[in-house]
Amino acid sequence: MKYLLLVCLASLVACTQTQEEKKTDKPNIVFIFSDDHAYQAIGAYGNKIAKTPNLDQLASEGMLFTNSFVTNSICGPSRATLLTGKYSHMNGYKRNDRTLFDTEQTLFSKVLQQNGYQTAWIGKMHLNSLPVGFDYWNILPGQGQYYNPDFISQPNDTTRYHGYVSDLITQFSTEWLEKRDTSKPFFLIVGHKATHRTWLPALEDLGAYDDVEFPLPDNFYDAYQDREAARQQDMSVEKTMRLKQDLKIHPDYEKDGVYNRFDPEQKKVFKDYYDKVAQDFEAKKLTGKALVEWKLQRYLKDYYATANGLDRNIGKLLDYLDKSGLAKNTVVIYASDQGFYLGEHGWFDKRFIYEESMRTPLMVRYPGIVEAGKKQDDLVLNIDWAPTVLDIAGAPIPADIQGQSFLPLLKGTPSTQVPWRKAAYYHYYEFPQPHHVYPHFGIRTDRYKLAYFYDGPDAWELFDLQKDPHEMSNLYGKPGTESITEDLKGQLKKLMEAYKDEEALKILAAAKK
Incomplete structure (x- = not known):
């Protein structure tokens, strides 16, 4: 009888240990989400000028998706799609306006919580609503600011912090990782503001590309023949991009809310740099095509310099995962909310179904599952992000999610065996x-x-x-x-x-x- 009791107790302990191991063996997931970061501005996608060593390393250690697309190329709606796995017409968030995002609907963050995950969103959210389905959050109000930004944290407290936004987002992310409940697997969204307009590089990145002459896109002088919608847009480098606000030619440092956050030391360094840019611009007395092409060069220098800070901070986060020992059981996903025009068709911004805005960078590092250095050419959409995260977490995928988990693709299963989509809807x-x-x-x-x-x-x-x-x-x-x-x-x-x-x-x- 005693022997039988001991056997039963041993079985119970073994069963409990197995359940505990299963719980703690669930992979952690970090989703790094940037804003307006063009795939064609990343070294891993073939850019020879961009300084993106950390994203390039992430791609080399995981899978690079070459045909990743969004379903509605604009910031807020893309974030709503991330959270819901549904198209804009189904999740109710079609435009960047004052619409309140419906947090009562199915959100994959809620499902993760229900399945034992500790969840957090840090950085930019931009949905006119506070996060739901997250145990911790510390988010930028609206678009947020690059320098000395405000953050909103629970329950609804706004605090201004000194520093550069990309650095602060990384700092808050690593601090949360340090303090989290280590008995649970975690899911963390790191929402970066960079590289959103207007482009303010970190002080250490000012002038990082001043010695670069960016090649003119082949279709920079697009005449929009037989494309009336493209002809009537208002997002051209020539006509829409502003010298004062976008390119910092004599901005109002006292009245403009972007700059009156600066402390005296920040303002001096920033102003000294752009005063020299303005002096050089005025000395040239540019007109016509020369002026338009100068605007493109100045835009790209600021854009790429802002992206430097983004990449550097991704590197800091990856280093933290390595040094803390978390990297071996943490899936790292990098994506942007959509693509962006870097002079193609003569444009900046996004919105159009054309490739540069519809396509977004996507790379996934999944130790032990994804073979390093792989490329995936099948069509994936941002409606697929939510079900994929749930699938990775071993959580059920709600029936109203419209996307499809691409975990089989990550595991190397041919799309002919899944099967996979042959067309993307936008x-x-x-x-x-x-x-x-x-x-x-x-x-x-x-x-x-x-x-x-x-x-x-x-x-x-x-x-x-x-x-x-x-x-x-x-x-x-x-x-x-x-x-x-x-x-x-x-x-x-x-x-x-x-x-x-x-x-x-x-x-x-x-x-x-």
């Missing part, structure tokens, strides 16, 4: 402010892209990405494209139906043929 809404980009929807396959712009131009665009990767030649209506156009329209309608975009279906039914 729908953008915000119009007319601030950049006069007409609302549109469309479909992208591995070779073609078909888009319809409504509420103004009412025009179709068709591109053969294989022959025309810069999307300059609209083939819609051209002889010989009838079959592919009909096929793409059929696929587009099926995706609208599958994703329950009723508004788009009505517009499609009434669209010009």
